[in-house]
Amino acid sequence: MYDVIIIGGGPAGATAALYTARGHLSTLVLDKAPNTGALALTHKIANYPGVAEELSGKELLDRIRGQARSFGAEFKQTTITAVDLEGESKLVFTADGMFEAKAVIVATGSKGRNRMLPGEEKLLGRGVSTCATCDGAFFEGKEIAVIGDSEEALDEVLALNKLVSKIHFVVPRNELQGAEALPPLDKTELYFRTRPLEIVGEHHVEGLRVKAPNGEEQQLQVDGVFVFLSGSKPGTDFLQDQVPLDENGFMILDESMQSPVPGVFGAGEVRRSPVKQAVVAAADGAIAAMAVDKFIHRRAQLIPQYK
Numbered sequence: 001m002y003d004v005i006i007i008g009g010g011p012a013g014a015t016a017a018l019y020t021a022r023g024h025l026s027t028l029v030l031d032k033a034p035n036t037g038a039l040a041l042t043h044k045i046a047n048y049p050g051v052a053e054e055l056s057g058k059e060l061l062d063r064i065r066g067q068a069r070s071f072g073a074e075f076k077q078t079t080i081t082a083v084d085l086e087g088e089s090k091l092v093f094t095a096d097g098m099f100e101a102k103a104v105i106v107a108t109g110s111k112g113r114n115r116m117l118p119g120e121e122k123l124l125g126r127g128v129s130t131c132a133t134c135d136g137a138f139f140e141g142k143e144i145a146v147i148g149d150s151e152e153a154l155d156e157v158l159a160l161n162k163l164v165s166k167i168h169f170v171v172p173r174n175e176l177q178g179a180e181a182l183p184p185l186d187k188t189e190l191y192f193r194t195r196p197l198e199i200v201g202e203h204h205v206e207g208l209r210v211k212a213p214n215g216e217e218q219q220l221q222v223d224g225v226f227v228f229l230s231g232s233k234p235g236t237d238f239l240q241d242q243v244p245l246d247e248n249g250f251m252i253l254d255e256s257m258q259s260p261v262p263g264v265f266g267a268g269e270v271r272r273s274p275v276k277q278a279v280v281a282a283a284d285g286a287i288a289a290m291a292v293d294k295f296i297h298r299r300a301q302l303i304p305q306y307k
Contacts, residue, residue: 002026004292005092005101008235009075010037012268012281012288013107014064019289021071025296028099029068030092032079034061037109038269039278043125044138048279057125060278085242085264103263103292106243106251107285108235110269117147119199120227127205127224132156133277136163139224145208147196148228149173154182156228161187168220170194170210172229199225234270246272256302257288258295265291 004020006013009031021027034040035058042057051060065075076096083104084091090104120128129135136159145168146157154176157169167188174193176182182190193213200207200219207219234249243259244252251259251266258265267284269276290302 001089002028002099002101003296004028004103004105004289005030005090005099006105006107007031007080007092008037008107008109008268009034009061009065010107010109010268010281011039011061011064011278012109012285013105014061014068015282015285016105016107016267016289016292017068017073017075017285018064018071019286020292021068021073023289023293025293027068027073028101029073029075030078030080030094030099031075032077034065034075034077037061038130038276039281042134045134045278046137047134057278064282080238083238083240083242085239085261088263090263102296103265105257105265105267105285105288105292106236106239106270107267107281107288108238108270109281111233111235117196117199117227119201120225123199123201123205123225126203127201128199129224129226130228131276132159132226133275135224135226136160139164141165142223143221144168144224144226145170145220145222146226146228147172147208149176150228151176153228156226157185157188158183160226161185168208168222170196170208170220172196236270248272256291256294257284258291263295265295 003025006016006029009029017027017029039057044054046054078094078096082093090101092099140163143166144164147170149171169188170191195211198209207221208225209219211217236249243261250272251270253266253271265288267288268281294302
């Protein structure tokens, strides 16, 4: 019997483990693929508070996990097959057996699209990005492409428009969803009804091959490609209707990351948030951890860890 099982070992889960273990709660982190999450695949990070040097997402995660282990947290790589969260004891069934805890934190992040563009996975973190706030500064003064047809994609273009020399905005449909009117985009060329075919490059992005509405193909010579295509969903399918979710699969959580099910908490991209950043996920994990401490010890309020 553990005090808490954390499902997912990304920035939210690993930070939660750091806090729960430091708070003397027996902690088990279950993660099916520790090195394939969004942060782990990020090639370079330069905006994480307190980390002045540039480092990879994997290096940052290894630091957080190492801190959590130093306080006694256990990490196990395995696949979740089922959960039973409705009783006082929470049961998590895996390919390596069943684990039991007093509380569970779900920090499984989000799932990518079913089909990625050719070259997208290989060059992720090497010119391919899904976050303008995270990576825009690396492309200052350079020519890039943005792929997407949502309001989110337009917001990212507006942010990147201040940094880069030119944006090729590839919109697969004939309009931008949720955008009533296009604001002035002085550095941006729009390509409506244009299909992205392949992200080109061996060790870094060298171009984007697209197909125009008339069927003609061309290669856009760009240094980076930002992808904002629909399909990223929270990884909550395994909860099997035991925890309330909204219409898009996000956990319904209060300000302390608690779900309506006693003893079940969430953190990171399993909750609806306007900003997807490692530092935000880490903050979620810290809040969830302190909420677990409150739940297990039946305290009236959260007690933050200051030293």
